[in-house]
Amino acid sequence: MSALATAPAGTPAPASAPQQLTTTRPLTPRAVTGKVVWALAVVLISVTTVMPLVWTLSTSLKPEGEILSSYLQLVPENPTVANYVALFTDGPFGRYLANSAVIALGGVVTNLFFGGLAGYALAKLHFRGRGVVFSLFLGSMMVPGIITMVPTFLVLRRFPLVGGNDLFGEGGAGFINSYGAVLIPFAAGPFAVFFMRQFFQALPDELGDAARIDGASEFRIFWNIYLPLARAGLAVLGVLTFQAGWNSFLWPLIALNDPEMLTVQVGLAGYVNEYQTEYGPLLAGTILASLPVLLVFVVAQRYIIENFAHSGTK
Amino acid sequence: MSATRRQQTISAWIFLAVPVALFAVFLLLPVVMAIGLSLTDYSVIGDFEWVGLDNYARIAGDPIFWVAVRNTAFYTVLYVPAGLLVALGTALLLNRSTRVARVFRTLFYIPVVSSTVATAAIWFWLLNPQYGLFNAVLGWFGIDGPAWLYESRWAMIAIVMMSVWAGFGANMIIYLGALQGVPRELTDAARVDGAGAYRVFWHVTRPAISRATFLILTLLLIAAFQVFDQAYVLTKGGPGNSTLTLVYYIYDRGFGRLEMGYASALSFVLFLVILVFSVANARATGRETGR
Numbered sequence: 001m002s003a004l005a006t007a008p009a010g011t012p013a014p015a016s017a018p019q020q021l022t023t024t025r026p027l028t029p030r031a032v033t034g035k036v037v038w039a040l041a042v043v044l045i046s047v048t049t050v051m052p053l054v055w056t057l058s059t060s061l062k063p064e065g066e067i068l069s070s071y072l073q074l075v076p077e078n079p080t081v082a083n084y085v086a087l088f089t090d091g092p093f094g095r096y097l098a099n100s101a102v103i104a105l106g107g108v109v110t111n112l113f114f115g116g117l118a119g120y121a122l123a124k125l126h127f128r129g130r131g132v133v134f135s136l137f138l139g140s141m142m143v144p145g146i147i148t149m150v151p152t153f154l155v156l157r158r159f160p161l162v163g164g165n166d167l168f169g170e171g172g173a174g175f176i177n178s179y180g181a182v183l184i185p186f187a188a189g190p191f192a193v194f195f196m197r198q199f200f201q202a203l204p205d206e207l208g209d210a211a212r213i214d215g216a217s218e219f220r221i222f223w224n225i226y227l228p229l230a231r232a233g234l235a236v237l238g239v240l241t242f243q244a245g246w247n248s249f250l251w252p253l254i255a256l257n258d259p260e261m262l263t264v265q266v267g268l269a270g271y272v273n274e275y276q277t278e279y280g281p282l283l284a285g286t287i288l289a290s291l292p293v294l295l296v297f298v299v300a301q302r303y304i305i306e307n308f309a310h311s312g313t314k
Numbered sequence: 315m316s317a318t319r320r321q322q323t324i325s326a327w328i329f330l331a332v333p334v335a336l337f338a339v340f341l342l343l344p345v346v347m348a349i350g351l352s353l354t355d356y357s358v359i360g361d362f363e364w365v366g367l368d369n370y371a372r373i374a375g376d377p378i379f380w381v382a383v384r385n386t387a388f389y390t391v392l393y394v395p396a397g398l399l400v401a402l403g404t405a406l407l408l409n410r411s412t413r414v415a416r417v418f419r420t421l422f423y424i425p426v427v428s429s430t431v432a433t434a435a436i437w438f439w440l441l442n443p444q445y446g447l448f449n450a451v452l453g454w455f456g457i458d459g460p461a462w463l464y465e466s467r468w469a470m471i472a473i474v475m476m477s478v479w480a481g482f483g484a485n486m487i488i489y490l491g492a493l494q495g496v497p498r499e500l501t502d503a504a505r506v507d508g509a510g511a512y513r514v515f516w517h518v519t520r521p522a523i524s525r526a527t528f529l530i531l532t533l534l535l536i537a538a539f540q541v542f543d544q545a546y547v548l549t550k551g552g553p554g555n556s557t558l559t560l561v562y563y564i565y566d567r568g569f570g571r572l573e574m575g576y577a578s579a580l581s582f583v584l585f586l587v588i589l590v591f592s593v594a595n596a597r598a599t600g601r602e603t604g605r
Contacts, residue, residue, distance in 0.1 A: 147348050
């Protein structure tokens with residue numbers, strides 16, 4: 001990071017600073033052209049990335065008649081939340097939101113806890129087989145999800161003694177159509193383990209050694225000493241896990257087919273209709289489905305982008 | 315083994331118990347099961363019947379499989395270069411540590427955060443032939459836009475555009491990280507020696523960020539081979555199977571028609587394709603960078 005980026009915003013300029021201090025080099029016509037082209041390019045790309053979202057928001061706030069009649073108008077003439085209300089009164093959108101919240105937040109809690117524990121063990125505890133376990137987790141991240149899709153469905157459906165199944169997994173639906181079908185297979189993802197291991201490795205060993213001499217248990221050392229120091233890592237992992245859980249589509253589509261159990265993404269996909277789409281409720285639903293992740297992103301964007309930038313170069 | 319060492323070994327396995335158990339039940343077991351299933355004609359209802367390599371033989375003569383292969387290849391050929399170039403271009407634009415550049419970085423990244431389903435819903439509206447923003451903008455330039463998702467010639471192209479829009483921000487960030495590692499002295503020295511911007515990029519910057527290029531290329535390829543969400547939400551594989559991708563076809567066989575055995579065989583074929591391309595990509599990059 002250069003000094004330019006870290007300079008505090010409100011640094012007062014010295015009273016006697018001459019105006020031309022900002023231009024140490026004379027601006028050649030070429031440099032000016034360069035700056036203008038740069039500005040045009042980034043503004044154009046920003047418009048193409050942000051405009052569709054703004055247009056979606058604007059459409060979601062228009063009454064039915066206005067959506068098609070004045071579709072290019074960005075500010076609704078008669079703004080209304082009727083489309084949002086319709087989602088909850090005409091359909092089970094509230095239920096979808098609740099299902100997604102349970103799945104996304106449940107995933108965050110389990111991944112932080114188990115990923116933290118396992119990552120800590122792989123980074124800080126000495127035991128035989130550590131390298132093997134680590135390579136297994138690392139390698140498993142490279143297996144494409146599509147291969148395990150059908151068998152994982154069968155494992156969940158035929159899980160013994162769950163959801164009406166007998167000891168041999170016959171008779172019921174197992175975990176299918178329950179939160180467990182989405183929560184359990186992803187409760188301690190290899191990414192969470194890998195991510196937390198990298199984080200704990202950067203922390204000094206001496207802290208744990210000192211506590212060990214004082215007779216602290218291994219779990220106490222993890223929970224009271226190292227975990228609080230890993231707060232920043234946990235925050236980033238939590239945000240990424242929340243986004244992944246909230247945005248996941250294919251697996252919930254397969255594992256939850258009871259209309260009461262649909263997630264917000266699967267529910268939303270049902271509103272897209274080739275023949276007759278009601279754009280108002282569809283786009284209102286899109287805004288509601290995107291809002292939680294966008295909010296989390298705005299709060300945590302600095303950490304996510306930085307962390308992401310590092311992961312690419314290592 | 316000392317007492318602390320034994321203590322640590324026991325603790326470590328307790329700490330690892332849940333992730334290792336889940337790994338065994340939801341990764342190792344399914345991979346083994348997938349091999350077995352691909353040799354049966356299991357259909358959920360009914361028993362497993364051993365059919366040997368019949369499923370694999372059936373794939374070769376399945377015309378719809380080849381349609382899915384062609385569609386996926388078409389998507390890959392368009393999406394991978396476009397995704398790479400847009401990510402690199404935007405990263406080069408924003409490779410400066412000013413406050414303004416940071417704000418734009420966030421703006422460019424916003425589509426990445428939204429789900430594919432939400433993005434698809436937005437694009438469904440954008441691409442509406444009569445009321446979509448897309449054709450309205452084309453109209454300003456006197457171009458009569460196509461019906462996009464309703465024309466087999468354009469549907470896949472529309473899905474590619476949407477995917478590039480939705481994903482480039484993530485790869486841009488990886489490139490930005492790599493660009494910060496390019497030694498400033500080298501680019502300055504080249505410039506002093508009279509190299510233009512293009513030559514500096516080709517001879518200094520490009521080799522220095524080749525690791526990032528390899529990573530992004532691999533990620534894009536793997537994503538392209540597994541494209542599903544967009545096609546499912548926007549076109550349901552249509553019109554006329556023009557957006558039926560491999561994963562869509564596997565999903566449809568496995569969970570639409572409950573042909574779990576055949577779906578497993580298809581997924582293995584896809585896995586092999588991904589593996590071959592990943593290895594080839596690693597080799598090609600290894601040769602170029604001398605690693």
